[in-house]
Amino acid sequence: MTSGNNGASTPEDDDPFGYLYADGQANGAQPPSGGYGYPNAVNRVRAVGQRQYGQQPTAAAPQIPQQQGGYGQPNAHYAAPETHPGGATTVQQTSYSGGSGNGRGRGPNTKGLLIGAIAVVAAVVIGISVAMLGGDDDKGDSNNDAASTPTQSQSADSKPSSDSSAGAGKEELPKIDAKALRLDGGAATASDFKGAKADGGVYVTNFNQVGAKVTWSVSDIQKAGTYRLYVRYGIPGKDANATLLVNGTANNQPLNMENFGGTPEGDWEKGWKTTWANVNLNKGTNTVEIACNEGNQCDLVLDQLWVQ
Template sequence: MTPGNNGASTPEDDDPFGYLYADGQANGAQPPSGGGYGYPNSVNRVRAVGTRQYGQQPQNAQTAPYGQVPQQQGGYNQPNAHYAAPETLPGGAPTTQQQMAGGGGGRGGRGPNTKGLLIGAIAVVAAVVIGIGVAMLGGEKDKDNPDDQAGTAPTQSQNAKPSPSPSKGEQSEVELPKTDAKALRLGPGVSTASDIKGSKADGGVYVTGFNHVGATVTWTVDGIKKAGSYRLYVRYGIPGVDANATLVVNGKPQDRPLNMENFGGTPKGDWEKGWKETWSNVILTKGTNTIEVACNEGNQCDANLDQLWLQR
């Protein structure tokens, strides 16, 4: 049907703005006057507020004047006798809203979402446990890796700085030279002896008479494959009193003396228990080098010398 022929039967067929369009004007649509719609014979379904009813209206119900709110009947959650939802009237739109089922709480509402809270708490605990596990695995890895641990410094050394670890190529080189008292070239007033026990040199022989200025022992080192820094070790014996000497490498005196302290606190006068080791860094050239231990002015040289050797 068209609004111009038979008229609109329901509000859904009416167009309040039909007079604005060409097809509406062709069908005789006029601007609304008196509350009607834009097409001719349109339905005027305007009702005064409070005239719709929900179910049966009680006998004592009163219709409030226009613009005033009618007195509520019934208690909480009870239908209002003066109000009827559009969907309850003939031709009204169906409603899709459904009453919420099952809820906790004294007023029919839903209670707190305890299931969601429980799931969230479990997720937090799981994340903490995973983090602790990862940290423990990382700690075990560091513990098992010897490269991450600091090495211990030598207890009897002149230089407290740690020496670099040799590479695989250096470890495969021929063993570095080593000598003892009988292979050293002795200076004036210096001799060898073997009456004090504890010497590690061949036959228990050690250098004695090194306790005066001008005393020297010289070691000619052959077979240095590569120039660079080496560590010179010296085994010495003292009578419980600190001593020192001057190192001369390839004719050049070292600025720092060779330290021969009484490490460990050996009793004074006990030569037999006074055997100790010390070391100092030296710079050597490729091939042959000379290393001299000398008692110069300012040195305290009351010591016996047993062995000398090199390390990278």
């Protein structure tokens, strides 16, 4: 190369973008078709996404423009709506993910869960202990009751204190045997057949005639009121009845002496029964009469009378 001779090529011939200039075009520079600028270039460049390893060539995927600026930096191509005329004012909401100040997520409070579990176990243990102590106390009381025996101050046949207190205020009501009754109208006493509960087995007989009557003077009535008069009688296996009078006044209904149970007729020993009627007694002494009047069926014997 000599002065004034630039040689076979000029620097613009080496410029890969020489085809963009007039002098480059004049020297034969061409747009790249497989390399940079000139024929036989070995650097063959393809657009991004044109071909991937192991795949057939496909059309170039459209490139998505990337957001300019780093995270948290404003985008030069974006303007908030409120910066435009008539734009609406928006309120940015920040969601709370429960993370700590260092940006990491906050896990469950294992310490609190452990304390709660210990408290539950302690409560269950205390409850079981209380139940076991209470069960032992009950069992001990039952054993003491079962093994208790009368003491020196309490005999085995003594009545409970509750019964004694109730009996202290309870009225002792009168009772009388047949032979202690006043007899009128041909009534008499006898002890021919068995079964009477009166003293000596004595009962009132000869009662099956109009006018026959027994009278009981009932004394020591502590309080006026309605009482129940019981009469034990005997019949020969057939129904009977009599008139009941209290303090001279006859009851509306006859004293019923039916053949309850249907004992055989004529069998006096199996014919003992008990009947009752309500009577109004005054405080003090009252008169009770059982009479055989017209219309009564008086084939019977009388054993005992008592008030309840």
